[in-house]
Amino acid sequence: MADERYDRGWERLRELAGEQGERVIEGVRDVSPDLARYVVEFGYGDVYSRAALDDRTRQLAAIAALTALGGAEPQLEYHIGIALNVGVEPQEIVETIVHLAPFLGFARTLNAARSAKRVFAARDVLPR
Amino acid sequence: MADERYDRGWERLRELAGEQGERVIEGVRDVSPDLARYVVEFGYGDVYSRAALDDRTRQLAAIAALTALGGAEPQLEYHIGIALNVGVEPQEIVETIVHLAPFLGFARTLNAARSAKRVFAARDVLPR
Amino acid sequence: MADERYDRGWERLRELAGEQGERVIEGVRDVSPDLARYVVEFGYGDVYSRAALDDRTRQLAAIAALTALGGAEPQLEYHIGIALNVGVEPQEIVETIVHLAPFLGFARTLNAARSAKRVFAARDVLPR
Amino acid sequence: MADERYDRGWERLRELAGEQGERVIEGVRDVSPDLARYVVEFGYGDVYSRAALDDRTRQLAAIAALTALGGAEPQLEYHIGIALNVGVEPQEIVETIVHLAPFLGFARTLNAARSAKRVFAARDVLPR
Amino acid sequence: MADERYDRGWERLRELAGEQGERVIEGVRDVSPDLARYVVEFGYGDVYSRAALDDRTRQLAAIAALTALGGAEPQLEYHIGIALNVGVEPQEIVETIVHLAPFLGFARTLNAARSAKRVFAARDVLPR
Amino acid sequence: MADERYDRGWERLRELAGEQGERVIEGVRDVSPDLARYVVEFGYGDVYSRAALDDRTRQLAAIAALTALGGAEPQLEYHIGIALNVGVEPQEIVETIVHLAPFLGFARTLNAARSAKRVFAARDVLPR
Numbered sequence: 001m002a003d004e005r006y007d008r009g010w011e012r013l014r015e016l017a018g019e020q021g022e023r024v025i026e027g028v029r030d031v032s033p034d035l036a037r038y039v040v041e042f043g044y045g046d047v048y049s050r051a052a053l054d055d056r057t058r059q060l061a062a063i064a065a066l067t068a069l070g071g072a073e074p075q076l077e078y079h080i081g082i083a084l085n086v087g088v089e090p091q092e093i094v095e096t097i098v099h100l101a102p103f104l105g106f107a108r109t110l111n112a113a114r115s116a117k118r119v120f121a122a123r124d125v126l127p128r
Numbered sequence: 129m130a131d132e133r134y135d136r137g138w139e140r141l142r143e144l145a146g147e148q149g150e151r152v153i154e155g156v157r158d159v160s161p162d163l164a165r166y167v168v169e170f171g172y173g174d175v176y177s178r179a180a181l182d183d184r185t186r187q188l189a190a191i192a193a194l195t196a197l198g199g200a201e202p203q204l205e206y207h208i209g210i211a212l213n214v215g216v217e218p219q220e221i222v223e224t225i226v227h228l229a230p231f232l233g234f235a236r237t238l239n240a241a242r243s244a245k246r247v248f249a250a251r252d253v254l255p256r
Numbered sequence: 257m258a259d260e261r262y263d264r265g266w267e268r269l270r271e272l273a274g275e276q277g278e279r280v281i282e283g284v285r286d287v288s289p290d291l292a293r294y295v296v297e298f299g300y301g302d303v304y305s306r307a308a309l310d311d312r313t314r315q316l317a318a319i320a321a322l323t324a325l326g327g328a329e330p331q332l333e334y335h336i337g338i339a340l341n342v343g344v345e346p347q348e349i350v351e352t353i354v355h356l357a358p359f360l361g362f363a364r365t366l367n368a369a370r371s372a373k374r375v376f377a378a379r380d381v382l383p384r
Numbered sequence: 385m386a387d388e389r390y391d392r393g394w395e396r397l398r399e400l401a402g403e404q405g406e407r408v409i410e411g412v413r414d415v416s417p418d419l420a421r422y423v424v425e426f427g428y429g430d431v432y433s434r435a436a437l438d439d440r441t442r443q444l445a446a447i448a449a450l451t452a453l454g455g456a457e458p459q460l461e462y463h464i465g466i467a468l469n470v471g472v473e474p475q476e477i478v479e480t481i482v483h484l485a486p487f488l489g490f491a492r493t494l495n496a497a498r499s500a501k502r503v504f505a506a507r508d509v510l511p512r
Numbered sequence: 513m514a515d516e517r518y519d520r521g522w523e524r525l526r527e528l529a530g531e532q533g534e535r536v537i538e539g540v541r542d543v544s545p546d547l548a549r550y551v552v553e554f555g556y557g558d559v560y561s562r563a564a565l566d567d568r569t570r571q572l573a574a575i576a577a578l579t580a581l582g583g584a585e586p587q588l589e590y591h592i593g594i595a596l597n598v599g600v601e602p603q604e605i606v607e608t609i610v611h612l613a614p615f616l617g618f619a620r621t622l623n624a625a626r627s628a629k630r631v632f633a634a635r636d637v638l639p640r
Numbered sequence: 641m642a643d644e645r646y647d648r649g650w651e652r653l654r655e656l657a658g659e660q661g662e663r664v665i666e667g668v669r670d671v672s673p674d675l676a677r678y679v680v681e682f683g684y685g686d687v688y689s690r691a692a693l694d695d696r697t698r699q700l701a702a703i704a705a706l707t708a709l710g711g712a713e714p715q716l717e718y719h720i721g722i723a724l725n726v727g728v729e730p731q732e733i734v735e736t737i738v739h740l741a742p743f744l745g746f747a748r749t750l751n752a753a754r755s756a757k758r759v760f761a762a763r764d765v766l767p768r
Contacts, residue, residue, distance in 0.1 A: 028750060031757040031767060032734045034306075039746055042298045043230035050290075052223040057188060061224050064189040065231050068196035071583030071711030072747045074754075075231070094544045095180040096189050102171035103193050103203070105489030106551055107584045110540060114586075117543040127543060156494060159501040159511060160478045162562075167490055170554045178546075199327030199455030200491045202498075222288045233745030234295055235328045238284060242330075245287040255287060299742035308735040313700060317736050320701040321743050324708035327455030331743070350416045351692040352701050358683035359705050359715070361617030362423055363456045366412060370458075373415040383415060418690075426682045427614035434674075436607040444569060445576040445608050449615050452580035459615070479564040480573050486555035487577050487587070583711030606672045618679055619712045622668060626714075629671040639671060 006037065009045025016048065016055070016082045024078065059083035060096045067097060067112040068104055076112060080119045090120055090127040134165065137173025144176065144183070144210045152206065187211035188224045195225060195240040196232055204240060208247045218248055218255040262293065265301025272304065272311070272338045280334065315339035316352045323353060323368040324360055332368060336375045346376055346383040390421065393429025400432065400439070400466045408462065443467035444480045451481060451496040452488055460496060464503045474504055474511040518549065521557025528560065528567070528594045536590065571595035572608045579609060579624040580616055588624060592631045602632055602639040646677065649685025656688065656695070656722045664718065699723035700736045707737060707752040708744055716752060720759040730760055730767040 013021045029036040048058070059082055066076040083093055093116055101109045120126060141149045157164040176186070187210055194204040211221055221244055229237045248254060269277045285292040304314070315338055322332040339349055349372055357365045376382060397405045413420040432442070443466055450460040467477055477500055485493045504510060525533045541548040560570070571594055578588040595605055605628055613621045632638060653661045669676040688698070699722055706716040723733055733756055741749045760766060 027757075028753055031753050031760065032738055035734075035738050035741060035749065035753055038298070038302065038738075038741060039230070039750070042294070042302075043746060046294065046298075047227060047230050050223065050226070052219065053227060057185070057224070058227055060185060060189055061192040061227055062231060064192035065196040065228050066747060068193040069232070069710065069747060070581065072751065074751065075747045091180065094547075095178065096185070098178070098544055098547050098550075099175060099181060099186055099189055100193050101489070101547060101550060102167070102175050103190060103489045103491050104197070105485070105487045105492075106555060107487050107578060107581055107587045108489070109547065110551070111584065111586065113540055113543050113547055117539075120543065155501075156497055159497050159504065160482055163478075163482050163485060163493065163497055166482075166485060166554070166558065167494070170550070170558075171490060174550065174554075194491060197454065197491055198325065200495065202495065203491045222291075226288055226291050226294075229291060229294060229745070231745045231747050233741070233743045233748070234299060235322060235325060235331045235743050236745070237291065238295070239328065239330070241284055241287050241291055245283075248287065295742070303739060303742050306735065306738070308731065309739060313697070313732075313736070314739055316697060317700055317704040317739055318743060320704035321708040321740050324705040325744070326453065347692065350419075351690065352697070354416055354419050354422075354690070355687060355693060355698055355701055356705050357419060357422060357617070358679070358687050359617045359619050359702060360709070361613070361615045361620075362427060363450060363453055363459045363615050364617070365419065366423070367456065367458065369412055369415050369419055373411075376415065422682070422686065423614070426678070426686075430678065430682075431611060431614050434607065434610070436603065437611060441569070441572060441604075441608070442611055444573055445611055446615060448573040448576035449580040449612050452577040453616070475564065476569075479562065480569070482562070483559060483565060483570055483573055484577050486551070486559050487574060488581070582709065606675075610672055610675050610678075613675060613678060618683060619706060619709060619715045621675065622679070623712065623714065625668055625671050625675055629667075632671065 005041045005045035007045075008049055009040040009043065012044040012048050013040060016044075016085060017078070018085065020078070020081065055086040056083075056088050056092075059086060059088055060092065063093060063096055063112070064100060067100055067108055070108055070111070073111070073115055076115045077119050080116055081123070084119070084123060084125065090116070090125050094127045133169045133173035135173075136177055137168040137171065140172040140176050141168060144172075144213060145206070146213065148206070148209065183214040184211075184216050184220075187214060187216055188220065191221060191224055191240070192228060195228055195236055198236055198239070201239070201243055204243045205247050208244055209251070212247070212251060212253065218244070218253050222255045261297045261301035263301075264305055265296040265299065268300040268304050269296060272300075272341060273334070274341065276334070276337065311342040312339075312344050312348075315342060315344055316348065319349060319352055319368070320356060323356055323364055326364055326367070329367070329371055332371045333375050336372055337379070340375070340379060340381065346372075346381050350383045389425045389429035391429075392433055393424040393427065396428040396432050397424060400428075400469060401462070402469065404462070404465065439470040440467075440472050440476075443470060443472055444476065447477060447480055447496070448484060451484055451492055454492055454495070457495070457499055460499045461503050464500055465507070468503070468507060468509065474500075474509050478511045517553045517557035519557075520561055521552040521555065524556040524560050525552060528556075528597060529590070530597065532590070532593065567598040568595075568600050568604075571598060571600055572604065575605060575608055575624070576612060579612055579620055582620055582623070585623070585627055588627045589631050592628055593635070596631070596635060596637065602628075602637050606639045645681045645685035647685075648689055649680040649683070652684040652688050653680060656684075656725060657718070658725065660718070660721065695726040696723075696728050696732075699726060699728055700732065703733060703736055703752070704740060707740055707748055710748055710751070713751070713755055716755045717759050720756055721763070724759070724763060724765065730756075730765050734767045 062079045190207045225240045318335045446463045574591045609624045702719045737752045
């Protein structure tokens with residue numbers, strides 16, 4: 001059953017993030033196989049497998065939280081990439097960051113906009 | 129024209145937050161009329177008046193960002209209230225907070241869940 | 257097996273935090289039964305059940321992290337209480353906070369010292 | 385000589401914060417006499433005794449840092465009080481907070497404005 | 513009139529940050545023309561155009577806030593550069609960072625000192 | 641006597657961090673000799689010279705606090721290195737980070753795990 005959670009999580013991770021997702025988990029497994037396993041089981045097998053939110057809402061919430069957190073550029077860029085994978089439009093990602101400017105100010109939101117720009121450039125997609 | 133931004137913002141604020149919104153602005157005006165004006169003009173007149181995101185997405189993104197920020201309970205509870213005002217279901221608010229648990233951990237998300245509980249109790253609404 | 261994780265977590269929670277721990281979980285369950293379940297399963301069933309660290313080290317690490325996080329006084333005081341429950345001396349808790357003063361500065365560490373003082377007063381224990 | 389630093393710090397603390405400063409230190413001393421001593425020696429005896437910045441600049445920098453930090457309302461309000469003690473005008477304190485709105489956003493700056501309002505009300509001073 | 517705010521902001525930005533300021537705005541414009549516009553209008557046209565604080569105080573407050581925020585090195589170094597542009601002495605910048613060490617601890621203040629060192633080296637200026 | 645604190649701190653720093661510790665201090669001294677001195681005197685001469693905690697506990701608390709703080713990778717990696725120097729097992733460092741996952745979430749703890757991985761690789765040590 002623990003295996004069930006892991007398998008469901010691994011499938012969900014692959015569906016969302018493909019090979020990039022696998023590489024992230026491999027990178028953690030080198031230093032902590034259990035932390036890697038918890039990410040798959042809890043992060044993807046439990047939480048990302050909940051039926052209640054659609055993937056677009058999930059990803060915009062994740063982008064909002066990581067923008068606010070700061071100092072989490074690798075995660076922010078990874079989840080901007082997943083957002084694109086699940087069909088969120090680049091412009092929606094940008095709008096979410098713009099929406100947070102009055103809440104969080106320009107220091108955090110300009111950094112997030114730069115992260116979005118890097119991901120968009122690597123994917124060769126453009127907002128609007 | 130500055131007045132146009134203010135008027136548009138004030139109308140938007142009233143539409144979203146009603147009298148509670150007005151009271152928040154009044155409370156700031158006592159100490160800084162200009163900061164109160166910027167909240168109305170920039171926060172509501174410029175950003176909350178953008179056409180690109182629906183109000184449900186805006187509020188879930190705001191809740192996600194304020195959950196991550198921490199130490200912002202008054203704002204978090206105010207924006208959970210606005211979410212309810214614009215028709216977001218209590219359960220969607222809770223799901224957004226649950227979705228963030230793997231990203232942010234239980235310290236921030238349990239605090240946000242308690243904030244949601246306080247707002248739901250004051251409004252006599254229940255998740256699910 | 258999911259039940260196994262829950263049961264192991266619940267037992268661990270009760271062992272560490274007693275009735276206060278149960279009340280924290282009940283309080284979350286009102287607003288999100290699943291978030292409450294994840295805290296028990298992941299927090300206590302998976303992580304707090306790992307064999308590798310002794311409870312003293314766990315609690316001092318938790319206190320250090322929550323001191324640094326800020327805006328997490330309920331969690332900090334709860335985990336200071338657990339530290340006392342598992343036999344950490346009040347003075348060790350205080351020393352851990354003092355040790356962090358050069359890293360985090362006095363704003364965060366004075367707040368943590370006040371949290372410790374509140375818990376010690378409620379338990380009628382004294383450092384030194 | 386350690387005593388010299390302590391004495392210089394204590395005098396500086398009293399000059400800046402008067403009896404309120406003494407009470408803060410007493411409150412910490414109950415739980416950690418050494419942390420209280422470090423605040424006096426390092427915070428006031430070393431750093432607040434440097435000749436290079438005038439007290440107005442010191443206090444506005446402290447207010448800016450504590451506004452950004454978040455979750456540090458006791459310290460923020462204490463240092464707003466010291467700012468008033470050393471002759472900073474209420475309006476300068478408010479202006480510093482307003483200046484930070486584009487950097488930090490309205491969540492942190494509205495909380496800081498409310499802290500300023502509380503201190504001004506307790507002192508019966510008004511901006512402008 | 514919106515244009516008036518933009519024009520005033522653009523002029524202020526150029527006065528403070530010269531071509532480097534323009535490049536920052538261009539870099540944001542690629543991904544979000546509106547976010548770039550808000551920085552100019554709200555950040556520089558509204559707030560940086562207020563009469564109440566002198567530029568030295570503004571920049572030291574910005575440096576203090578960005579030091580405390582953490583994870584904002586690009587903004588911190590940019591605003592250290594503006595501080596030099598408006599005539600703040602390198603030593604005053606360093607003193608402001610040193611002043612914050614008791615508040616924020618050495619983790620944030622050593623990072624800020626390194627940012628200052630990088631800007632000073634790039635400009636070939638030295639504290640004291 | 642001030643010299644006594646400095647000398648004791650410098651010796652302690654060398655004992656814990658060797659030449660790498662000296663280089664960190666030299667790097668700060670270039671921009672602020674006094675900030676460098678305070679790190680040695682207060683950080684190492686006062687706090688790291690306290691008898692009450694063993695070095696293993698100190699370092700795990702420091703790693704926990706820096707993991708939670710975020711945006712402090714240079715300090716985190718430096719203190720992971722000191723942990724290894726004083727005989728903490730790589731696996732204990734990893735366990736401490738894993739222990740914090742439920743508190744802080746995966747964004748902060750995966751970044752810390754990557755920092756640990758970098759230090760372990762540079763030292764050619766492996767967890768487990």
